[in-house]
Structure formats: structure tokens, C-alpha cells
Amino acid sequence: MPDQPGMHRKSETSMAPRTREKSGKQPTINDVAALAGVSKKTVSRVINRSEFITDKTRQAVEQAIKMLGFVPNPQARALAFRRNFLIALLHDNPNAQTVLNFQQGVLDAIKDSDLALLVRPVDRGSDRMLDDVRVFLEKQRPIGAMLLPPISENDELAALCEDLGVRYVRVGSAQLDDAKHCVSSNDREVVAEAVGKLVELGHRRIGFVRGPVGFRSAAERESGFHEALSNAGLTLPAEYSAPGNYRYTAGIEAGEALLSLAAPPTAIFCSNDEMAAGVMSVAHGKGIAVPTDLSIIGFDDSPTATHIWPALSTVRWPIREMGVRAARILVPDFLDIISRPADEPNVMASTFVERQSVAGPKR
Amino acid sequence: MPDQPGMHRKSETSMAPRTREKSGKQPTINDVAALAGVSKKTVSRVINRSEFITDKTRQAVEQAIKMLGFVPNPQARALAFRRNFLIALLHDNPNAQTVLNFQQGVLDAIKDSDLALLVRPVDRGSDRMLDDVRVFLEKQRPIGAMLLPPISENDELAALCEDLGVRYVRVGSAQLDDAKHCVSSNDREVVAEAVGKLVELGHRRIGFVRGPVGFRSAAERESGFHEALSNAGLTLPAEYSAPGNYRYTAGIEAGEALLSLAAPPTAIFCSNDEMAAGVMSVAHGKGIAVPTDLSIIGFDDSPTATHIWPALSTVRWPIREMGVRAARILVPDFLDIISRPADEPNVMASTFVERQSVAGPKR
DNA sequence: CTTGCTTTTGACACCGGTGTCTCTTACAGG
DNA sequence: CCTGTAAGAGACACCGGTGTCAAAAGCAAG
Structure with a gap:
């Protein structure tokens, strides 16, 4: 059966992933x-x-622009500029809430700009990671990339960005003095403050649940903890320091270990909230009352901190603000910033949030 | 002072947001x-x-392609196709974990494709919302968009996508029969199953904490709850039903109300985990033991569910799998899918996860 | 009114692909 | 072997912007 006279053949158009456009062309x-x-x-x-x-x-x-409602086509600009008007957010899913809060901050900052946000989880651990990211950056050609911890600590990634001409900002780690590429918070200081409060309340047997080895964030928190102790002339007995990996289950294990000691701590600082929740669960299970018999402090001020009972005293990490700041450092020229970035600090202030999980030791 | 002979003037290039490229051209x-x-x-x-x-x-x-390591330039294709090879994720931040899990599912699905993911929160509530989204879609020209609840219930948004020729998928709501545009889960059914377990255990006084009015997700869960009750020949006294908005604080209020009753419920189903955590906090505060004196069930299986004590029995929502599925519905032609999408269900299975917050009534 | 310079503007090629249409080739049938 | 037809490949314009460089315009000095 012959085709319609005019029909040459199946159109090649069908191949294109194009969909119809109803509204008039722009x-x-x-x-x-x-x-x-x-x-x-x-x-x-x-x-x-x-x-x-x-x-x-x-x-x-x-x-004329206003009259026509003209908006430059970003795809065409991207082609001509050899740059896409995008910011990439590279992360390794440390904590959903953290990522999303940071993301929110970035979006706040770029709201009125022409930029959009591309999200890209990377698999730290994988050996193809660096290649994957390279391909991603070469393909998407974002203006800049944000590296969230823990991958912000990967120097090779930063070097890769540098090499590809992609601007970058490293969050919460790395050299604090590199104001052009780093945003961080004064975690050590505030942890010291929080633990100092425990000391003031009279605690002498203070336990510590560590973060994962090799994480700068963990090292900062640990160093703040030790600072507070040495300020008070105290030292940390080896058995009061439990390993951890920022997971709830690690908190459970740490709690089991610390609270089974003959002379258990009367207060425990946990390197993040999830582990604090784990420790608290163990305390509940053992009939140890919080905060009467045991004070607990966490870090992050994640939703978990308020959802558990009693509500957790913790260190609030200004992650959303850091997102805003990171965007300003990364693409000041796109943001019509009033106060020039140079005027703003690149170390943001964490704060100690006191809730119900801390009290003086029983006597 | 004259410029260098060859130097014509300040180059216009400096205006472009371009950064140097070290590595050889592709x-x-x-x-x-x-x-x-x-x-x-x-x-x-x-x-x-x-x-x-x-x-x-x-x-x-x-x-030749292999030999050169050629990768087509997405910007050029985007210009010629009038489509960017992107998927947009539109959400209204209902719950960080949910968004991120879904996001993760989508990313799993598109991992080996040429697509990338663009994230865009929208401000339901704002009256400029629709215009904002329109501008966003017109500028970014993604192949398709994913609408997460609650904005997936907005018919105008769906119509807008339709109008702009952007494919779309609505998650967790809307007409279940529209397999081309919807992914959902069998929440009603599984809630009925969970509440049925309470009945089997002997509970007769079962309280309910509602979700926000107008949310289909909330309506589904409520309907499942009622189904279980009527299956057991029970009815819900008005005072056993507390309003809620999916927030922790609403759980606190609901807990206060329900647990202050002369004849308080022996079990409470909460429309999400956060509110369940709130109810549990109130129980702890009142010295009501969970699950001995009070059984609690939540919904979502958020991290909170395992972080609180005792761990919460809840309904796990297969959000990540829904992300995968949504991507397959949206862009099957980009994914080299083995099993054709038509073969897969677009109603995913939620499951009841039993933990420690449920027991028989005290007698 | 010129001249000589600087500032503004425009013509045209180009970014790296795809759509359309035409031309070439391959093959079946006469 | 010749012809008719359909499949395969190419020429060229085009997507919607930007870079380059030369031409035009503005302006002070001679």
C-alpha cells in the first residue's frame, strides 16, 4: 500500500525527544x-x-525587552558562553536534612538570579568517582560547584574543578584562610562552650562519642571537646571515649559501652544528634533518666534533636546560612549583592541550643 | 599614556562569566x-x-566516536532540540528525608543516561507560584518534571506542564488510573492493615491524629484508618480524632488532647512519624509507658521513627522506589529500560514496619 | 571645518549540534 | 542490461545567543 503522495518517508523528527508546544513562541x-x-x-x-x-x-x-517580555534563551547563551548558568551541588548524602537545608540556602541566594541548581550525589569510595565528576562537569559545564562535607575535604576534587575552569566552594572544612573557596563554621569553639557548660554544672565524668575517623568535622568537634576539658583541668579517660560514625547504631553501641562501665559518665557529648539519639535510647532502656542521671549533648540540631524525648541540647550548625554564603562567594557577579562578599565572614557562627537533655549531676 | 599597539581597548571578553580552560578542548x-x-x-x-x-x-x-572519546555537547543539543536534557524535581519541602529519598531514586534511575536532575522548590501558597514555575520551565526547558506531594495535587501545575510541552509525573496523589502521569502507593490499604493489627491485639479505644486538610495523602490515610475500624465493627468517637498538620508540634497538641481524656485511647495512629514523635513525647512527659500503656503507630518510616525511643512502628512509604518508577514513566526513551514501563505497576507497595511502639492493651 | 582620537555600534562568523530537502546509491523487477 | 523505487548520506540553513573586528559616530583640539 503506497504512502500518501506527499509523504516522503517516516519523518526523522519522530526521533527527537520533542514535545509539542502549544503556547506561542517566545x-x-x-x-x-x-x-x-x-x-x-x-x-x-x-x-x-x-x-x-x-x-x-x-x-x-x-x-523593547520589557515590551516583548523577552527572556534570553539560556541554552543559546550556554552554547555561546561555553558555560551553563547552573550551580552544581555535589554531595555524598551525609545527612538528608543537612543537604536539603544547605540546598535551601543556596536557592535563597540565587532566587532572583538567572541561575539554577543542579544536584549531583557522588559516591565517595568509588574509584570512578573522580572520573564521574569530571564527565558530569564537562557535560553540564556549570559556572561553579559546591562541595559539601565530607567530599569537600577531597583535594583532588577541588583540583579537578580548578582544572576544568569550574569555580568551586568547599563547605565546612579545608583551609579556613582560603576565603575564596571555603565556608565553614566555628564548631570547635562552640563545642568547647557547650562542654564547658557541663563542667560548670558540676560534671566531672564526661564521656565522648567520636565521629568517623578522617573527617575534619569530627576532628573539629573532638578538639573542641578536649579544649573544654583541659580548660577545666580534666582529662578524658580512654574508656570514656567511644568510636562512632555519625549513625544511630553507633550511638547505641557507644551508649552500651559507656553506660555499662562501673563508673559511668554523668554526661556524654556525642559528635552528632543521631548518635546522641542512640545513646539516649540505651539510657531509656537501662532505666537511666535523662537528664537527671545522665546529661546528653548532640551536634547538628537536626529534626531528630527535637523529636526525641527529652529534647536534645545540641549545637546548631548554620548550614542554611552557609548555603547562602557559599553561593555569594561562588557567583557574586550574578547576584547583585548589596554588601560585597568581602565584607562578610566566611566562618559562620554555630550556636549552642539548650533544651531538656542537660542538668547538673545527681550529686 | 598610549596602550600597547596591538591592544585595541579593554576586551569585552572580561564581561563574560567565563573562566579559563586548561585542559585541551573536547x-x-x-x-x-x-x-x-x-x-x-x-x-x-x-x-x-x-x-x-x-x-x-x-x-x-x-x-571514531570511541577513538576520540567524543561526548555530544548537551548545550548544543539543547539549543537545537529546544529541550534541555534535564529532569526537574518540583517540590514544596514537605519533609527533607522524603525529598532526598525520592531524589535518590530518580538519580538511581537516570544514572547511566544523559540526563541530569534540576531541583526546584516551589512556594505553594504564593500566588506567583504558577508564574514562577512557568518562567522556570520556559527557561530551563527540561524534558520533564516531577511533582512531589503536596504540589502534585495542583491540577493547574499539571495543566501548565501540558501546555508547555513538558512531560510530567505526579507523585502520590491524583487519579490513580492515569498510569502515564501518576505514581502512588497503596497507603490506604496498608494503614488499614496496621490499624487492623491494633484491633487484633485487643485495642478498642483507638485514637487518630489527622493530617492537614485538603491533602490527598492525609485523606488516604484517614480512609484506611476508618476502613480498619469499620471492618472491626468499631467507630471513631469525635474526641478520639485530633487535627494535625504533619508537624511535631501538632503531635504534641494532639497528644495533650487525647491523653487528657477521662478514658484515653490505648492506641493512637498518627498520620505521620513526626506527629507520632510528638504524641510519644507527651506520653513520656505524663509517665505513660509506651507501648505498655499506649501503643503508637506512625507513617513515613522517616529517620525519626528509629531515632525515638521506643522505636516507632510505622508504615514505610516506598518513596525511593517511586522515584525510580517516576523516572521510568517520565523518560522511558532515555533509559534503555529492559522491562518496558508498561509492565511495571504504578502503584507501589507500602509496608507496615513493626518495631517497639505497639503491644496489646494492658487489660 | 578638519583632523585625530575614543567611544559606540554593527556585520559576520561561530558555538556544536539538528531539521529539511536533495542527491546518490543499492537493489528488485522487466 | 535498463529502469523504477526506496533507503542512505550529504549540503545547507537554522536554533539563539556571543566574540571579533571594522566601520560609524561623537567630540575635543587645531
Whole structure:
């Protein structure tokens, strides 16, 4: 059966992942140029805030833009600029809430800009990780990338960004003095403050649940803990220090270990909230009352901190604010920032949040 | 003071948000065409799996592609296709863990494809919401969009996608029969099963903490609850039903109300885990032992469910699997799926997870 | 009114792919 | 062997912007 006369063959169009467009086409730079009576390059200059343009021309173009509701096509710009107007968020899913809060901060910061956010989990551990990220960055060509802990500690990743001409910001770790590439918080200091409160309340037997080895965040927290102890002239007996990996189950194990000691601690600082929840569960199970018989402090101020009972005293990490700040460091030129980034600190303030899990020792 | 002879003026280049590129340029379709001795269009056909090509030519091109390590430039394709090879995830931050789990599922599904994930929170509530999303979709031109609850219930959003030629999938709500646009889970059924277990254990006074009004997810859970009760020939006294909004604080209030009754319930089903945590806190505060004096069931299987003590029996929502499934529905043509999407269900199975917060009534 | 410079603007190629249409080739049938 | 037809491959325009460089315009000095 012959095809319709006019039909040459199956159209190649069907192959394209294209879907129909109902609403009228959007205006292009050519439409604007025609309406304003200038060349498209001039319109381009206005869009890109070129300084070599007279006010008169600029205004004429801006009016035409407004009249047509013109929005530059990001795909075309991406092709011409060899850069996509995107920020990539690279993370290794340490904690959902953390990622999402940070993400939220970044989105707050770029809300009124032309940027969008690309999320990309990476598999630390995998040996193809570096290649995967390279391919990702080469393909997506984002303006910049944000590295969340723990992968922010990977120097090779930073070097890769550097090499590919992708701006980057490392969050919560690495050299604090590199204000161009780092955002962090004063965790050590605030942990010391929190543990100091325990000492003030009269605690002398204070336990510690560590974070995973090799994590800078964990090292910071541990160092703050020791600082508080030595300030008080105390030392940490080996059996009062339990290993951990930021997981709830590690908290359970640590709790079992610490609370089974002949002379158990009267207070325990846990390197994050999840582990604190684990320790608290063990205490409940053993009939040890919190905070009467045992004070507990966590770190993160995750939702868990308020959901458990009694509500957990913890260190709030300004992760969302760090997201905002990271975006400002990364792409100040896209954000119309009032206060120049240089004026803002790149070490954000963590705070100790006191809830119901801390009291003086029983006597 | 005159400039260097060759220097014409300040270069306009400085305006562009471009950063230097160290590593050598990547090969383009032209390089491939030259190496394979064919036209670029032919290479394009191979890339796009056109059927009008002989095996011989295809192999020659594929070899050239491999030899050069050629990767098509997504920006150029986006421009020519008028579509970006992206999937947008639109959500209204109902619950960080949920969003991230879903996100993870989507990423699992698109891992080996050319797609990337764009995340975009939307502000339900705002009246500019629809316009914001329109601008976003028009600018980014993703292939498709995923709508997470509760905004998945917004018909105008779906219509907008339709209108803009953006494929879409609505998660966890809306018409279940629309297999092309919906993924959901059998929540009603599983809630009925969970509450049925309470009845089997001998509970007769069972309280209910509702979800926010107008949410389909809440309605489903409530309907499952009632189904279990009526199966057992029970009814829900008005004072046993407390309002809620999925927040911890609402759980606190509901707990206060229900547990202050002269004849308090011996078991409470909460429409989500956060509220269950709130109810549990109130029980702890009142010295009501869980599960001895009070059984509690939640919904979501969020991290909170395992972090609180005793660990919460809850309904696990297969959110990550729904993410995978949603991606397969949305972009089957990009995923090289073995089992065709039509073969898979679009109603995923929730499951009741029994932990330590449920026991028989005290008698 | 020129001249000589600087500032603004525009013409045109180009970024790296895809759509359309035409031309070439391969093969079955006469 | 010739012809008719359909499949395969290529030429060229185009997607919607930006970079380069030359031309035009503005302006102070001669």
C-alpha cells in the first residue's frame, strides 16, 4: 500500500525527544533588536551589562525587552558562553536534612538570579568517582560547584574543578584562610562552650562519642571537646571515649559501652544528634533518666534533636546560612549583592541550643 | 599614556562569566565526522539512533566516536532540540528525608543516561507560584518534571506542564488510573492493615491524629484508618480524632488532647512519624509507658521513627522506589529500560514496619 | 571645518549540534 | 542490461545567543 503522495518517508523528527508546544513562541533577541532598531549584538550588550553603550540606546533596548517580555534563551547563551548558568551541588548524602537545608540556602541566594541548581550525589569510595565528576562537569559545564562535607575535604576534587575552569566552594572544612573557596563554621569553639557548660554544672565524668575517623568535622568537634576539658583541668579517660560514625547504631553501641562501665559518665557529648539519639535510647532502656542521671549533648540540631524525648541540647550548625554564603562567594557577579562578599565572614557562627537533655549531676 | 599597539581597548571578553580552560578542548561532532569520513549529519544520526543508516557506516562512526572519546555537547543539543536534557524535581519541602529519598531514586534511575536532575522548590501558597514555575520551565526547558506531594495535587501545575510541552509525573496523589502521569502507593490499604493489627491485639479505644486538610495523602490515610475500624465493627468517637498538620508540634497538641481524656485511647495512629514523635513525647512527659500503656503507630518510616525511643512502628512509604518508577514513566526513551514501563505497576507497595511502639492493651 | 582620537555600534562568523530537502546509491523487477 | 523505487548520506540553513573586528559616530583640539 503506497504512502500518501506527499509523504516522503517516516519523518526523522519522530526521533527527537520533542514535545509539542502549544503556547506561542517566545521572542528572541532578533525580535528585540528589530523593535528597538538596533543590531542583535547591541541587545546582547544590554543583556550582559556592557559598559560600552550609551544610556539612550540602553533604554531603548530595555524598553523593547520589557515590551516583548523577552527572556534570553539560556541554552543559546550556554552554547555561546561555553558555560551553563547552573550551580552544581555535589554531595555524598551525609545527612538528608543537612543537604536539603544547605540546598535551601543556596536557592535563597540565587532566587532572583538567572541561575539554577543542579544536584549531583557522588559516591565517595568509588574509584570512578573522580572520573564521574569530571564527565558530569564537562557535560553540564556549570559556572561553579559546591562541595559539601565530607567530599569537600577531597583535594583532588577541588583540583579537578580548578582544572576544568569550574569555580568551586568547599563547605565546612579545608583551609579556613582560603576565603575564596571555603565556608565553614566555628564548631570547635562552640563545642568547647557547650562542654564547658557541663563542667560548670558540676560534671566531672564526661564521656565522648567520636565521629568517623578522617573527617575534619569530627576532628573539629573532638578538639573542641578536649579544649573544654583541659580548660577545666580534666582529662578524658580512654574508656570514656567511644568510636562512632555519625549513625544511630553507633550511638547505641557507644551508649552500651559507656553506660555499662562501673563508673559511668554523668554526661556524654556525642559528635552528632543521631548518635546522641542512640545513646539516649540505651539510657531509656537501662532505666537511666535523662537528664537527671545522665546529661546528653548532640551536634547538628537536626529534626531528630527535637523529636526525641527529652529534647536534645545540641549545637546548631548554620548550614542554611552557609548555603547562602557559599553561593555569594561562588557567583557574586550574578547576584547583585548589596554588601560585597568581602565584607562578610566566611566562618559562620554555630550556636549552642539548650533544651531538656542537660542538668547538673545527681550529686 | 598610549596602550600597547596591538591592544585595541579593554576586551569585552572580561564581561563574560567565563573562566579559563586548561585542559585541551573536547572533540566535536565535526572531528568525528572528519575521522569517520562522513558528514556531521550522519554522525548525528548515529548519536540519535536513527534507523536510516547501514551497519557499516554506523560502526565506522561508532569507532571514531570511541577513538576520540567524543561526548555530544548537551548545550548544543539543547539549543537545537529546544529541550534541555534535564529532569526537574518540583517540590514544596514537605519533609527533607522524603525529598532526598525520592531524589535518590530518580538519580538511581537516570544514572547511566544523559540526563541530569534540576531541583526546584516551589512556594505553594504564593500566588506567583504558577508564574514562577512557568518562567522556570520556559527557561530551563527540561524534558520533564516531577511533582512531589503536596504540589502534585495542583491540577493547574499539571495543566501548565501540558501546555508547555513538558512531560510530567505526579507523585502520590491524583487519579490513580492515569498510569502515564501518576505514581502512588497503596497507603490506604496498608494503614488499614496496621490499624487492623491494633484491633487484633485487643485495642478498642483507638485514637487518630489527622493530617492537614485538603491533602490527598492525609485523606488516604484517614480512609484506611476508618476502613480498619469499620471492618472491626468499631467507630471513631469525635474526641478520639485530633487535627494535625504533619508537624511535631501538632503531635504534641494532639497528644495533650487525647491523653487528657477521662478514658484515653490505648492506641493512637498518627498520620505521620513526626506527629507520632510528638504524641510519644507527651506520653513520656505524663509517665505513660509506651507501648505498655499506649501503643503508637506512625507513617513515613522517616529517620525519626528509629531515632525515638521506643522505636516507632510505622508504615514505610516506598518513596525511593517511586522515584525510580517516576523516572521510568517520565523518560522511558532515555533509559534503555529492559522491562518496558508498561509492565511495571504504578502503584507501589507500602509496608507496615513493626518495631517497639505497639503491644496489646494492658487489660 | 578638519583632523585625530575614543567611544559606540554593527556585520559576520561561530558555538556544536539538528531539521529539511536533495542527491546518490543499492537493489528488485522487466 | 535498463529502469523504477526506496533507503542512505550529504549540503545547507537554522536554533539563539556571543566574540571579533571594522566601520560609524561623537567630540575635543587645531
